[in-house]
Amino acid sequence: MSTAVFAERLHEAMNDRGLKQVDLVRAAEQRGVRMGKSHISQYVAGKTMPREDILDFLAGELNVDAGWLRGGGASGVPAPAEHGDVAGGAESSSPAAAADAVPPRRRTFGKSHKLDNVLYDVRGPVVDEAARMEADGTHILKLNIGNPAPFGFRTPDEVVYDMAHQLTETEGYSPSKGLFSARKAIMQYAQLKNLPNVTIDDIYTGNGVSELINLCMSALLDDGDEVLIPSPDYPLWTACVNLAGGTAVHYVCDEGSEWYPDIADMRAKITDRTVAIVLINPNNPTGALYPKEVLQQIVDLAREHHLMIFSDEIYDRLVMDGLTHTSIASLAPDLFCVTFSGLSKSHMIAGYRVGWMVLSGNKRIAKDYIEGINMLANMRICSNVPAQSIVQTALGGHQSVNDYIVPGGRLYEQREYIYNAINAIPGLSAVKPKAAFYIFPKIDVKRFNIHDDEQFALDLLHEKRILITRGGGFNWAEPDHFRIVYLPRIEVLRDATAKIADFFDYYWQS
Ligand SMILES: Cc1ncc(COP(=O)(O)O)c(C=O)c1O
Numbered sequence: 001m002s003t004a005v006f007a008e009r010l011h012e013a014m015n016d017r018g019l020k021q022v023d024l025v026r027a028a029e030q031r032g033v034r035m036g037k038s039h040i041s042q043y044v045a046g047k048t049m050p051r052e053d054i055l056d057f058l059a060g061e062l063n064v065d066a067g068w069l070r071g072g073g074a075s076g077v078p079a080p081a082e083h084g085d086v087a088g089g090a091e092s093s094s095p096a097a098a099a100d101a102v103p104p105r106r107r108t109f110g111k112s113h114k115l116d117n118v119l120y121d122v123r124g125p126v127v128d129e130a131a132r133m134e135a136d137g138t139h140i141l142k143l144n145i146g147n148p149a150p151f152g153f154r155t156p157d158e159v160v161y162d163m164a165h166q167l168t169e170t171e172g173y174s175p176s177k178g179l180f181s182a183r184k185a186i187m188q189y190a191q192l193k194n195l196p197n198v199t200i201d202d203i204y205t206g207n208g209v210s211e212l213i214n215l216c217m218s219a220l221l222d223d224g225d226e227v228l229i230p231s232p233d234y235p236l237w238t239a240c241v242n243l244a245g246g247t248a249v250h251y252v253c254d255e256g257s258e259w260y261p262d263i264a265d266m267r268a269k270i271t272d273r274t275v276a277i278v279l280i281n282p283n284n285p286t287g288a289l290y291p292k293e294v295l296q297q298i299v300d301l302a303r304e305h306h307l308m309i310f311s312d313e314i315y316d317r318l319v320m321d322g323l324t325h326t327s328i329a330s331l332a333p334d335l336f337c338v339t340f341s342g343l344s345k346s347h348m349i350a351g352y353r354v355g356w357m358v359l360s361g362n363k364r365i366a367k368d369y370i371e372g373i374n375m376l377a378n379m380r381i382c383s384n385v386p387a388q389s390i391v392q393t394a395l396g397g398h399q400s401v402n403d404y405i406v407p408g409g410r411l412y413e414q415r416e417y418i419y420n421a422i423n424a425i426p427g428l429s430a431v432k433p434k435a436a437f438y439i440f441p442k443i444d445v446k447r448f449n450i451h452d453d454e455q456f457a458l459d460l461l462h463e464k465r466i467l468i469t470r471g472g473g474f475n476w477a478e479p480d481h482f483r484i485v486y487l488p489r490i491e492v493l494r495d496a497t498a499k500i501a502d503f504f505d506y507y508w509q510s
Contacts, residue, residue, distance in 0.1 A: 263298065
């Protein structure tokens with residue numbers, strides 16, 4: 001079956017029935033079918049094919065034949081009368097006639113059904129549209145991706161020098177967990193963060209935290225195992241859980257309480273299939289930093305229900321306002337925790353791909369799981385060795401990021417600017433971020449009749465040439481938020497927020 005043909009037919013059937021994406025999402029909700037906005041938009045964009053049960057649901061709602069919707073084929077069931085032409089005359093109710101009429105079918109290659117529930121909207125359809133516009137010569141202001149280098153945040157010179165200096169010594173594979181020098185430096189960093197019971201063997205380097213998130217979920221999950229993930233989340237977590245066959249169950253973070261996790265919601269979502277809680281602290285996309293008391297409640301919950309904790313702390317060195325970051329693992333010596341961090345954000349070297357994870361606490365209860373992690377770590381041989389060679393340099397000595405996050409520093413001043421500018425726009429409001437470089441404004445959807453956040457993101461892109469990421473891209477259920485990356489300089493942010501203000505002055509979603 002061809003994704004392109006399916007998308008074309010889906011589009012056509014929706015037009016015929018006068019149905020929008022949002023209508024199908026609503027119908028899915030009513031029937032208890034797991035098909036969200038991101039899914040349908042990927043189907044319509046020709047990016048992915050639905051699972052069979054979802055395809056059947058769509059065919060039912062659109063009143064078309066499922067075989068036709070799928071793309072038909074030599075022996076396919078004929079399309080309903082109104083679609084006969086689109087099927088290209090190749091369809092026939094008579095197998096004999098079909099055999100006569102249809103030329104030999106070319107083999108096409110589809111992607112795995114394991115990807116059916118995997119979405120990654122940070123680089124999704126709106127980004128594709130922005131790329132198309134750029135290819136046509138339109139300048140787009142990109143406030144959508146947390147990549148510091150293009151915004152003039154430079155890698156510390158010492159890091160670049162040391163990597164260049166060691167290139168000839170890093171031509172071969174390293175041990176699969178990583179170079180001793182890198183892991184030693186990470187271990188010392190873990191000691192400073194009070195992570196309990198960590199030896200050098202508990203440290204794994206990765207090609208970014210991204211690789212290790214994927215590895216950890218693949219090693220852990222059996223079909224149907226549930227993992228509690230924040231909403232909003234950094235969507236790689238949800239994607240990797242689903243890809244590994246698990247089920248991502250989202251707990252709400254509460255905007256009314258500084259975007260802290262809602263512990264009651266977390267508790268309510270624990271079932272006998274729940275194996276782990278994921279925490280993103282400091283948080284992407286909200287910029288929240290969780291205080292010790294909140295972390296303690298999560299530890300208590302994990303302890304009560306015998307859950308593991310995965311804590312993504314990649315922004316732990318980008319904390320403002322004199323606050324300090326606490327690693328949740330430091331509060332949980334009796335639980336098994338995996339703590340993730342790296343150099344992409346704190347050292348502005350996202351392109352070098354340096355991440356790591358640290359196993360801590362009660363490793364005895366996770367002996368078998370750790371064997372699984374080791375197996376997958378061995379299978380990928382090792383992470384990028386030149387990048388590992390500068391971990392020691394990066395983690396030691398002067399931390400240039402510290403100059404960015406204090407008054408007068410770029411990140412601090414940009415945060416102040418964006419926070420005030422967004423809150424000055426009628427219909428928008430935002431909690432002040434305490435860390436990282438994201439803000440997650442709330443839209444008064446009634447005021448603008450916004451019911452589809454992807455449409456809103458597309459309209460903003462087309463009309464103001466500004467690219468943001470819609471809240472749904474972070475597994476946020478309502479169409480009432482979006483994320484801004486505030487890495488650009490204040491002059492650029494000023495221009496962007498003026499355009500956003502103008503947009504919301506007239507916008508009314510049809
Ligand atoms: C919360 C979070 N975790 C992980 C990552 C991925 O980081 P890396 O560059 O180390 O793969 C990101 C990147 O934006 C992130 O925001």
